[in-house]
Amino acid sequence: MKILLISANYLKAPYPVYPIGLDYVAQALSPAHEVRVVDVHGVDGSGWSGPDGLGEQIQGFGPEIVGLSLRNADNTDITGPAGFVAPYRDLVQKIQGISDARIVLGGSGFAIFPREMLAFTRADYGIIGEGERIRGLVDALQEGNDPGGLPGVICREEVNPAPPEPWPHSFERRFDPDAPHLRYYLKKGGMLNLQSKRGCPFRCVYCTYPYLEGRGMRRIDPEKAAQTAIELERAGAKYLFITDSAFNADYEHSAAVAAAFQKAGLSIPWGGFFTPTAPPEDYYPKLADAGLTHVEFGTESLSDQVLSAYRKPFQRAQVFGAHKSAVDAGLHTAHYLLLGGPGEDGETLSETLSHVDKLPKTVLFVFCGMRIYPHTALYEIAVREGQISPVENLLTPVFYRPPGIEPEAVIERVRRWAQGHPNRVIGGGGEETAGILDTMYERGYTGPLWEHLIR
DSSP states (O other): OEEEEEEOOOOOSSOOOOOHHHHHHHHHHTTTSEEEEEEGGGSTTOOSSSTTSHHHHHHHHOOSEEEEEOOOSBOOOTTSOOBOHHHHHHHHHHHHHHOOOEEEEESHHHHHSHHHHHHHHTOSEEEOSSGGGHHHHHHHHHTTOOOTTOTTEEETTOSSOOOOOOOOSOOOOOOOTTOTTHHHHHHTTOEEEEOSEEOOOOOOTTOOHHHHHOSSOEEOOHHHHHHHHHHHHHTTOSEEEEOSSOGGGSHHHHHHHHHHHHHHTOOSOEEEEEOOSOOOTTHHHHHHHTTEEEEEEEEEOSOHHHHHHTTOSOOHHHHHHHHHHHHHTTOEEEEEEEOSSTTOBHHHHHHHHHHGGGSOSEEEEEEOSOBOOTTSHHHHHHHHTTSSOTTOOOSSOOBOOOTBSOHHHHHHHHHHHHTTOTTEEETTOHHHHHHHHHHHHHTTOOSOOGGGGOO
């Protein structure tokens, strides 16, 4: 069958993210089917119509199935909320206007709201969980069988689809160095991404990773990860970002991946998400020797009371220790703070903001509200507290309201605290930050570039 996979991620702030998920989906479908990948960011500015527009590519290829990867439902930013579901619906309608192909939705944004998104967009099918499960759907459609009931497959008439178990097979990536959309990402910062494992063992109240990927970690062989990294570098990548929920969730495996990078001769810098737990001795220096340059800590708060309420696997002292280890190794560091969740009040907010000065040489990305997602402990807390109903449609963003402080008060205090400090960024920085990054990329800068904010 002819299958067209489209990355429908419109978000560019703070920088566009390469659609790594579609590489895995394409590999799962090949070579039994003719698969082509298109990116809404990689249509050379021609948009829907024109010789290189998305509409023209759909008509020229003539797919029997169109898979749409929906990475985000919204930007999760209470200070500047933006939803993406309406553009997804518009895209589905445009495709239906020019093609008889069956439309399949997938991606993390869809998997969190499968019933709501399928009903809203009027697409034909959806994939819950890991995208490789589309293979079963495609095989069923090709053989003329009813795909209803297949693990991870949802049809329009299903009311309450059950999440499948994690993908039971090995996950393989098909990276195409000649893919047209690759040029866009090489031009916009030169950042490509890499996965070294799936699954998250942590139990943070707000996080959907365990629902999407499972709690058990499934590791990619370090040498195999290094081989992919070399392929990405040869294709023109100037920087690699590790997409794991937390690269150091398994210290031994992550150190082995870094050592494999070094052995393979990877020469470009890389970074990733880390959790600020106590690292083994020499962990960050060894990773720095292997090319690590940027550490993005998912810290969320500097109040032990709030960290416990968030169910984080560390407390403030460990944050300071992890930060010092990374900075002493010569690494650029950033901390993400998520204020206004369970356990937050005026005193805990003051505690966090007052301890920031103990994190020198860093950038702080501060989010002032906690988005409530289904399939999380926060959802259960919000239902129990009467903030939402068990049947409420959360496709339109709903943010948790801590009993001890109003979200508006959190935002006001954080804005005053951030004023005059370029290294204190509220949310993702908005369109202004995205515009600055775009200009720097046009001038030849590469990577995430947030290190230029460090004072």
